[in-house]
Amino acid sequence: MASPPLTPIALALTVLGVILSQPSAPAFAGTTGKLAGRVIDQKKEPLPSANIVILGTMLGAVTDIDGYYTVLNIPPGTYDVQVRLIGYRAFTSKGVEVSTDQTTKLDATLEDESITTEAVVVTAQRPVVEVGLTSTVATVTDKEIKALPVQELQDIVNLQAGVVNGHFRGGRSGEVQYQVNGVSVNNVFDNSSTVRVDRSLIQEVQVITGTFDAEYGQAMSGVVNTVLKSGSETFTLDAEVLSGGFLYPNGGKRGLDFELRPSSTQNYQASISGPTGLPETFFLLNARRYVFDDYLVGARRFRPTDTSNFESQTPRPTGDGSEVPLAYSREWSGLAKITNRSIPAVEISYQALFNVIEGRRLGGAFSWRLNPDGRTIQKTTSYVHGIDWTHTVSASMFYTLSVRQNYFDYHDWLYDDLYDARYDSAGAPRSFNLLLDGAVVQGAEFSRYRQKTNTFLIKGSVTDQVTQSYQLKIGGEYMVSKMEFGTPGVIAAELQRSGTQVTEVLVRHVNEPPTYPGVQTYKPISGAGFVHNQIEWNDLTVRAGVRFEYFAPKAVVPGDLANPANSIQGAPPRPAVKATRKYSLAPRFGLSYPITTRSSIFFSYGHFYQLPKLGDMYANADYSRLALLQASVPDYGVMGNPDVKPEKTVQYEFGYKNAVTDFLGISVNLFYKDIRDLLGVAFIKTYTGAQYSRLDNIDFGNVTGFTLSIDQRRIGIVSTTLDYTWQMAQGNSSEPQEAANLAQAGFDPRPQQVPFNWDQRHTINATIQLSEPDNYAVSAILRFGGGQPYTPSLGSGFGSQIERNSGRKPDGFLVDLRFEKYFTLAGWNLSTFARVFNLLNATYFNGFVFQNTGSPDYSLTAVTDKNQLLDPTRYYAPRRIEIGLTLSSSQ
Numbered sequence: 001m002a003s004p005p006l007t008p009i010a011l012a013l014t015v016l017g018v019i020l021s022q023p024s025a026p027a028f029a030g031t032t033g034k035l036a037g038r039v040i041d042q043k044k045e046p047l048p049s050a051n052i053v054i055l056g057t058m059l060g061a062v063t064d065i066d067g068y069y070t071v072l073n074i075p076p077g078t079y080d081v082q083v084r085l086i087g088y089r090a091f092t093s094k095g096v097e098v099s100t101d102q103t104t105k106l107d108a109t110l111e112d113e114s115i116t117t118e119a120v121v122v123t124a125q126r127p128v129v130e131v132g133l134t135s136t137v138a139t140v141t142d143k144e145i146k147a148l149p150v151q152e153l154q155d156i157v158n159l160q161a162g163v164v165n166g167h168f169r170g171g172r173s174g175e176v177q178y179q180v181n182g183v184s185v186n187n188v189f190d191n192s193s194t195v196r197v198d199r200s201l202i203q204e205v206q207v208i209t210g211t212f213d214a215e216y217g218q219a220m221s222g223v224v225n226t227v228l229k230s231g232s233e234t235f236t237l238d239a240e241v242l243s244g245g246f247l248y249p250n251g252g253k254r255g256l257d258f259e260l261r262p263s264s265t266q267n268y269q270a271s272i273s274g275p276t277g278l279p280e281t282f283f284l285l286n287a288r289r290y291v292f293d294d295y296l297v298g299a300r301r302f303r304p305t306d307t308s309n310f311e312s313q314t315p316r317p318t319g320d321g322s323e324v325p326l327a328y329s330r331e332w333s334g335l336a337k338i339t340n341r342s343i344p345a346v347e348i349s350y351q352a353l354f355n356v357i358e359g360r361r362l363g364g365a366f367s368w369r370l371n372p373d374g375r376t377i378q379k380t381t382s383y384v385h386g387i388d389w390t391h392t393v394s395a396s397m398f399y400t401l402s403v404r405q406n407y408f409d410y411h412d413w414l415y416d417d418l419y420d421a422r423y424d425s426a427g428a429p430r431s432f433n434l435l436l437d438g439a440v441v442q443g444a445e446f447s448r449y450r451q452k453t454n455t456f457l458i459k460g461s462v463t464d465q466v467t468q469s470y471q472l473k474i475g476g477e478y479m480v481s482k483m484e485f486g487t488p489g490v491i492a493a494e495l496q497r498s499g500t501q502v503t504e505v506l507v508r509h510v511n512e513p514p515t516y517p518g519v520q521t522y523k524p525i526s527g528a529g530f531v532h533n534q535i536e537w538n539d540l541t542v543r544a545g546v547r548f549e550y551f552a553p554k555a556v557v558p559g560d561l562a563n564p565a566n567s568i569q570g571a572p573p574r575p576a577v578k579a580t581r582k583y584s585l586a587p588r589f590g591l592s593y594p595i596t597t598r599s600s601i602f603f604s605y606g607h608f609y610q611l612p613k614l615g616d617m618y619a620n621a622d623y624s625r626l627a628l629l630q631a632s633v634p635d636y637g638v639m640g641n642p643d644v645k646p647e648k649t650v651q652y653e654f655g656y657k658n659a660v661t662d663f664l665g666i667s668v669n670l671f672y673k674d675i676r677d678l679l680g681v682a683f684i685k686t687y688t689g690a691q692y693s694r695l696d697n698i699d700f701g702n703v704t705g706f707t708l709s710i711d712q713r714r715i716g717i718v719s720t721t722l723d724y725t726w727q728m729a730q731g732n733s734s735e736p737q738e739a740a741n742l743a744q745a746g747f748d749p750r751p752q753q754v755p756f757n758w759d760q761r762h763t764i765n766a767t768i769q770l771s772e773p774d775n776y777a778v779s780a781i782l783r784f785g786g787g788q789p790y791t792p793s794l795g796s797g798f799g800s801q802i803e804r805n806s807g808r809k810p811d812g813f814l815v816d817l818r819f820e821k822y823f824t825l826a827g828w829n830l831s832t833f834a835r836v837f838n839l840l841n842a843t844y845f846n847g848f849v850f851q852n853t854g855s856p857d858y859s860l861t862a863v864t865d866k867n868q869l870l871d872p873t874r875y876y877a878p879r880r881i882e883i884g885l886t887l888s889s890s891q
Contacts, residue, residue: 031182031227031400033098035071036468036536037106039063039083047110050085055092058341061395068468073390073398074098076141076204076227083108090119097126099139100206100227101213103536105132128665128713129657131600132541134590136162136210136653136669136707142229145199147769147779149818149835151267153197153205157224159765159781161707161723162209162671165846167758169209169671170703170729171221171649172678174613179216179225180353182400182459185384186218187408188481188524189453189615194382194406195355198288200240200269201335203229210653210671211604214530214545214588215461215475220608220649220675228351230339231282235274235889242267242884244835246295246877253843253857254872256295264293264325265882280342287334294327294362295878298369304426304444306371313432315441317370324372329359345392352385366871367431367440374429374444375414382408386457399462406455413448418489424506428493438867446491450519451615455481469537473545476529485615486519514625522618522642525552526611532588539600541592546585551611553579555642558623561694562687564639567627571687576623579643584609599658609646612679616695616736617642631688636744638681638737641695650674663713673703675731681739681749693740701731701756717770725763729756734805742804755789755805760846762786762811774822780839781816785846793851807854812845812876814838829888834881841879848874 039050046067053060054071056079061069076099083091088110098104111120130137138160150156154166162169168176174191177184185194208216208223216223245264250257266289273284300319302308308316337351357380368375386404393399415422422444429443461475490509495502511518532545558564559574566573590604611617621640629635655669680699684692705727712720732751733739743749764784771777789805820833843856850859856874859865868874 031100032073032075033100034103035074035081035096035098035106036103037069037108038067039069039085039108039110040067041088041110042112047085047088050083050088050108050110053082053084055080055082064468066468070396070465070468072396072463072465073392075230076100078141078143081106083110085110087113089113092119092121094121094123095125097141099141100204100225102130102137102139103132125662125713128659128661128663128711129667131594131598131657131659132536132539132592133657134541134543134592134602135208135212135604136655136667136671138207138209140205140207142203145202145205147771147777147818147820148767149779149781149816149837151199153193153199153202153224153226156199156202156205157207159767159783160207160209161669161709161763161765162705162725162727163207163222164725164758164760164763164785167729168222169673169705170701170727170756170759171673171675172735172756175219175221175610175649177216177219177223179223180384181228181351181388181402182225183386183388183402183404183457184218184459184477184479185406187406187453188455188479188611189408189451189483189485190613191218191610194408194453195353195384196333196357197226197228197353198269198286198333200238200271200288201228201286201353203227210655210669211588211590211606211608211651213543213590214532214547214586215473217477217528217530217547217549217586218526218610220610220647221673228335228337228353229271229273229284230337230349231273231275231284233275233282235272237270237272238886238888239270240267240884240886241269242833242835242882244880244882246880248295248841248878254875254878255870256872256878259297261293263291264295265880266291267882267884276338278340278342281338281340283339284335284337286336288332290329290331290333292329292331292359293325295880296326296362296365296369296873297323298326298365298372300324300370300372302371302441304371304374304422304442306442308430308432308442310430310432313435315432315435317441319371326365326369326372326375327360327362329357331358332356347388347390349388349390350386351388352383354381354383354385356381362873366873367438367867370436370439371441371443374426374440376412376445376447377414378410378412380408380410396465397463399460401460402458404457404459406453406457408454409452411448411450414444418448418491418508418510423491427504427506437870446493448487448489448491449485450488451485453481453483455479469535471534471536473532473534474530476527478525478527480523480525481614482521482523483614483618484519484521485619486517488519490516514622514627517622520618520621522614523554524614525554526550539594539597541590543590543604544588546587549584549586549609549646551582551646553582553617553642555579555618555621557621557641557643561684564623564684564686564692565625565627565629567629568687582611582646584646584648598660599656602653602655602657604651604653606651608649608651610649611646612644612695612736616640616679617644626692629686629688629690629692631690633690634683634743635690635692636740637693638740639692639694644679644695645677645697647678647697648676650676663715665711665713667709667711668706669709670706671703675701675703678731678733679736680733681737683743683749693743695736698751699731699733699736700751701729703727703729705729714769714771717772719769719771720767722766723764726761727759727763728761729759730754731756734758752804754803757805758788759805760785760788774824776822777818777820779818781814783814783845785812787811788846790849790854791851792854809846809849809854810844810856812842813840814842814845814876815840827889829886831886832884833886834883836882837880838877839879843875845876847876 178193269288339349426444459477509516535542556576588606592602677697678699682696709723734757739749787809792807
């Protein structure tokens with residue numbers, strides 16, 4: 001008999017027992033790097049027993065008989081490394097950069113003490129290209145992040161080659177694994193990140209857009225691994241404050257009347273770290289308050305409870321006329337982290353990362369410009385917290401164990417209480433037919449939605465540097481989730497007759513399945529294990545591994561799809577059956593081969609599996625609602641399917657890297673992705689000839705492309721980067737329910753290969769930085785995007801639509817700018833800075849277009865599209881300027 005799944009408390013106690021039973025304990029995957037090299041003398045002879053010390057840490061190694069050494073488990077950052085041996089002058093390399101999951105090479109030649117009396121000191125330089133990588137990996141350090149006009153993690157991710165607004169190399173949204181300190185923070189409901197990460201918390205970010213190692217799972221397109229900062233041995237304080245607003249001319253395409261609002265954006269952030277006073281125990285505390293009012297402003301001329309006369313077209317406004325931002329955000333976020341190293345060779349840390357966000361979204365806001373109080377409010381509370389245990393068993397082995405809770409709670413409604421009397425006083429939204437250009441002048445939004453996910457996760461790995469050239473890593477993870485989502489009560493306006501009097505009243509429907517099912521709860525379980533091998537021999541690098549994944553949906557599906565609700569007379573009833581457990585085995589391989597000391601070619605290949613968004617799989621999965629399905633009548637309300645298989649991508653990548661000079665590097669990568677078993681819509685016939693639609697693994701696609709990246713390290717005061725991506729992303733559907741939507745609209749739903757909605761054929765990202773250390777820094781981000789697809793139409797109505805996604809939107813170009821001036825005052829580091837987003841006040845960047853013109857500016861049916869033509873939100877947000885001040889005690 002199978003054992004029942006562990007409860008979260010039992011799970012934590014089990015892990016604690018494992019930890020306490022160990023004589024000493026590991027470090028976990030995705031948070032540390034490796035330093036390796038060889039020490040020789042001036043005659044090129046190896047020097048055994050030389051000591052390698054990473055200054056300011058307890059990390060180090062001793063060279064073997066052939067002069068080789070390896071230092072494992074190094075947190076990402078910049079270090080000074082010293083090599084010592086009796087009879088030889090010390091060798092120190094300053095500014096050695098170590099990155100997550102990468103090997104930094106550092107060789108040293110020691111001089112005989114009798115020949116020279118001075119220690120040898122050199123300044124290390126990060127290679128202009130990483131010739132040992134077997135796939136496309138972009139590593140962005142905290143120093144680089146600080147110099148760019150970015151605020152959050154997603155801003156950094158979207159700057160990488162092959163990424164188009166969250167889509168990695170042509171994949172669907174939700175195909176990326178987001179990790180914090182090597183552990184997943186994905187919300188299983190939609191595969192998005194549970195938390196938003198501010199740039200002030202980030203030590204390093206790795207963005208993998210190519211193939212990735214077996215230790216990474218539940219992703220088909222890429223991995224984003226964020227390593228957070230930790231406490232230090234000395235007290236440090238960092239703070240930042242900024243304020244700003246939108247700056248744009250009156251009128252123009254947006255038709256906005258400009259009014260200066262210099263505090264519509266506010267950001268207050270502070271971090272403090274240092275020793276706690278306990279032995280070898282350090283802390284980091286960070287808090288951030290973010291206030292944002294979007295550029296679209298309404299006037300409170302009406303209130304939701306107004307009673308205008310719609311028969312005589314007579315408005316009766318009672319509002320105070322005050323100006324109100326139609327979209328806004330109020331956010332609290334932060335990090336608390338404590339680290340203890342009092343046990344020899346062991347590091348234990350606890351961290352808690354949180355967001356509390358409340359606001360109103362911009363989409364759909366324009367219609368409510370005269371009655372802004374009637375719109376729903378969105379609120380998110382999310383946090384990720386847990387314990388990480390790292391133990392270095394020996395100079396060649398370490399292991400890690402992590403226990404986390406990922407919690408996400410989101411709701412979207414106007415009033416917390418479903419029975420709030422203000423709903424009844426307001427009624428449904430109403431507008432005049434002719435007056436005020438269709439603006440809502442009365443009523444409130446009734447929509448109510450909740451999504452909550454609570455996930456407990458255990459992850460561990462063991463890394464063994466078996467020989468100087470061979471490393472083995474073995475690990476696994478186990479995850480239990482409780483997922484709740486749906487409508488916690490429906491408010492419907494219904495007509496009631498009393499004699500000859502007909503009145504509209506509001507009726508509440510709470511948990512009345514199958515029509516009003518309420519909030520649904522599911523508790524899926526998943527697990528994984530992996531083996532990863534890495535060989536680094538004479539600059540030849542081989543990375544190979546395999547990953548096994550398991551998923552238990554813990555749900556039921558119909559026993560007979562032709563009689564889904566067991567309601568067809570004469571058909572033998574079949575009870576619902578359990579959705580089957582799913583298994584997958586994914587091999588991965590990568591090879592980097594040096595052509596010269598400054599260039600290499602690489603090839604990688606892998607199978608990548610990922611469950612579809614669980615919110616799609618489980619939504620509308622109560623088939624009893626099909627009991628009233630009429631013969632020969634189609635039902636396009638797509639039914640969920642918890643029994644679908646994992647989606648699959650087979651990816652190939654071939655690349656060439658070359659350090660042209662010490663300051664100029666070039667990389668060219670070609671890639672191909674074959675995408676199968678995507679979630680799509682299947683049409684099912686019942687025994688009576690009725691038809692309904694159901695999710696299944698029937699969609700497909702493929703992506704072909706290449707990227708060209710150029711990195712010019714600093715010459716004088718100038719440094720630049722440039723990357724260009726060409727890709728062609730095609731498939732039969734851009735989202736799972738597309739076929740059902742086509743069929744319902746009367747179009748041909750049969751599969752055909754068309755460009756995905758995000759198929760941006762040409763993408764260019766460039767950064768330019770002019771800087772002088774401790775004086776000033778100016779940086780700019782330039783982005784160009786080719787037009788994404790849209791579906792043209794001729795006129796309106798049935799038969800007007802031309803072939804799907806056969807048109808192209810206009811190209812777009814954006815420029816963001818940051819300027820910073822540095823000072824010192826009484827031992828403190830100060831700076832003033834300014835950031836400008838959308839410097840050129842561009843109005844368009846792959847947004848909305850009218851289907852009959854392919855332009856956002858005009859429509860061939862201007863009367864029909866009158867309200868849309870008045871809506872400024874169809875354009876890109878206007879120029880925004882922010883000015884701020886930073887203070888730091890850290891060096």
